[in-house]
Amino acid sequence: MKQLVFFIVITVIASCGQNEPLTNYEPKSPQEQALKSILLDFQGGVNTLDAKKIESLIHPKASLMTGRERKTLSKEKYVKILPKRLAGNPSIALGKPKMTVAGDKAEVKIYMTRGNYNGLVVYNMILEDNKWYIQGWKY
Amino acid sequence: MATIITHSVIALSSSYSFSSGKESLKFWILSIACSSLPDADVIGYRWLYIPSYHFFGHRGFFHSPVFAALLSLFIVCIFYRKEVIFSNQWWKYVLYFFILSASHGLLDALTNGGNGIALLSPITNERYFFPWTPIEVSPLSIKAFFSQRGFTVLISEMIWIWAPCLLFIIFLELKRRKYKYVKGFLL
Numbered sequence: 001m002k003q004l005v006f007f008i009v010i011t012v013i014a015s016c017g018q019n020e021p022l023t024n025y026e027p028k029s030p031q032e033q034a035l036k037s038i039l040l041d042f043q044g045g046v047n048t049l050d051a052k053k054i055e056s057l058i059h060p061k062a063s064l065m066t067g068r069e070r071k072t073l074s075k076e077k078y079v080k081i082l083p084k085r086l087a088g089n090p091s092i093a094l095g096k097p098k099m100t101v102a103g104d105k106a107e108v109k110i111y112m113t114r115g116n117y118n119g120l121v122v123y124n125m126i127l128e129d130n131k132w133y134i135q136g137w138k139y
Numbered sequence: 140m141a142t143i144i145t146h147s148v149i150a151l152s153s154s155y156s157f158s159s160g161k162e163s164l165k166f167w168i169l170s171i172a173c174s175s176l177p178d179a180d181v182i183g184y185r186w187l188y189i190p191s192y193h194f195f196g197h198r199g200f201f202h203s204p205v206f207a208a209l210l211s212l213f214i215v216c217i218f219y220r221k222e223v224i225f226s227n228q229w230w231k232y233v234l235y236f237f238i239l240s241a242s243h244g245l246l247d248a249l250t251n252g253g254n255g256i257a258l259l260s261p262i263t264n265e266r267y268f269f270p271w272t273p274i275e276v277s278p279l280s281i282k283a284f285f286s287q288r289g290f291t292v293l294i295s296e297m298i299w300i301w302a303p304c305l306l307f308i309i310f311l312e313l314k315r316r317k318y319k320y321v322k323g324f325l326l
Contacts, residue, residue, distance in 0.1 A: 068252050098188045109188040116283030122190050138192060 022094040022110070031101045034132050035108055035125055039094055042134070047091040051082045059126055059133035070139070090115040106132070112139075141246050142277045142284070143175050145296040149242055150174035152304035156311055157235050169214055173236050176210065177201045177243040181279055191254045194264050197279075198253065202244035203260040204237075211236035246300070252276030274299050 022040060027033040038057055045053035055075075058064070062075045066085070073081075095111035104127035112121045119139055126135040150170040158166065180201040183189035191197040200206055215222065215232045222229040248256045248269045253276050255266030275295035278284055284292070 070254070109190065116278060116280055116286055116288065118185075118280050120184055120188060120190050138190065 020096040022097060025096055028099075029101065031106065031127075031132075032099050035099055035101070035106055036097070038125070038132055038134065039097065039108065039110065039123070043092055043094050046086060046089075049083075049086045051079065051086060054082060054086075055079050057134050059128070059135045062134060063136045064134075065136075065138045072138075104128070105135075141250060141274060141296060141300065142292060143178060144293075145300050146174045146178070146243055146246065147171045148301055148304050149246065150239055152308050153235070153239055153242070155308050157231075165218060169218060169236070170239055173210065173214060173239045174243055177206065177240065185279070192264075192266070194257075194260065196254075198244075198247060198255070198266065199257045199264065200260040202247060202256045203258060204241045204244070205261060207237050207240035207244070210240045246274070248272075249299070250274045250276040 022036065022043065025036060027036050042054060042057055044050070045057070058075050058078070060075055062078075063072050064075065064078045065072050066078065066081070091114070093113045095113065097108050097110040099109075100107045106125040106127075108123040108125060110121055110123065112119060121137055121139045123134055124136045125132050127133075150173065151167075153174075154162070154167055154170040178197075180189075180195065180197050180199065183193075183195055184191055184197040189196050191199075194200055211233050214236050215229060219229070219232050222232065244256045244258055247253075248258065248267060249272055250268075251272040251274065255268045257264050258267050259265060273295070275292045277292045277296075278288055283289065
């Protein structure tokens with residue numbers, strides 16, 4: 001009986017996630033508002049298979065994790081495989097983020113749902129010429 | 140990760156080999172809990188914004204042999220207080236629960252996806268896989284588990300883990316019966 005209760009508890013915990021969408025997030029500062037906009041643009045770019053839009057959000061010196069094998073690629077290499085990856089993957093939904101802004105750098109932890117996958121992605125952002133860019137992501 | 144069901148299968152087969160037939164229900168429950176507990180770090184990943192590559196992230200410190208040692212000592216000190224510390228039986232329990240708990244990380248290192256396992260944590264947070272990774276990695280999401288993907292994972296685990304465990308139990312049972320027979324014959 002106790003094993004069953006343990007299994008049910010773990011099952012319930014594991015099935016819950018951060019389901020609140022990014023659109024519902026109330027930014028606490030103008031910087032957070034800008035970061036939210038980038039993430040919404042990113043989500044839109046992925047879901048409309050718009051590789052150019054995504055490319056414009058990424059900093060030239062970015063390092064981006066990709067694939068199940070978690071390889072880190074430069075922007076140059078990533079944009080080459082991006083159209084194929086967009087075509088091969090289902091749409092994404094970003095959840096409620098947790099943002100930490102320190103000067104011209106920021107870290108955004110956010111839950112991403114893609115098909116049956118739901119996982120935490122950490123975006124590193126950088127402010128350059130009054131514009132925020134994605135400097136990298138890891139998961 | 141391997142599924143919680145498979146970690147429980149490991150626990151049950153190990154319990155069977157360790158048990159003298161006089162072990163209480165507590166022993167069996169602790170065995171299952173011990174082999175499954177490292178995956179409690181999923182709570183941090185799913186709820187507390189702890190990324191998997193963090194020290195306390197999924198497959199991090201809680202999957203290491205050091206944590207397994209701490210957990211086994213904790214379990215024996217709390218649940219087997221009647222055993223004399225450092226006695227043979229006390230060490231048997233510590234070693235048994237250590238092996239069960241450490242088996243979790245080792246088994247996960249045989250899976251073919253996700254982050255590697257921080258087997259040398261807390262010395263280093265570097266993640267490792269074994270060179271041979273035949274087991275399909277289980278999805279963290281329950282929704283994904285109850286899909287074709289979950290079915291594939293279970294089949295893979297049945298082949299690579301459940302079947303060897305079953306063979307191990309059959310082997311032990313035959314050995315025990317033979318021993319009883321020989322003992323009965325001699326006496």
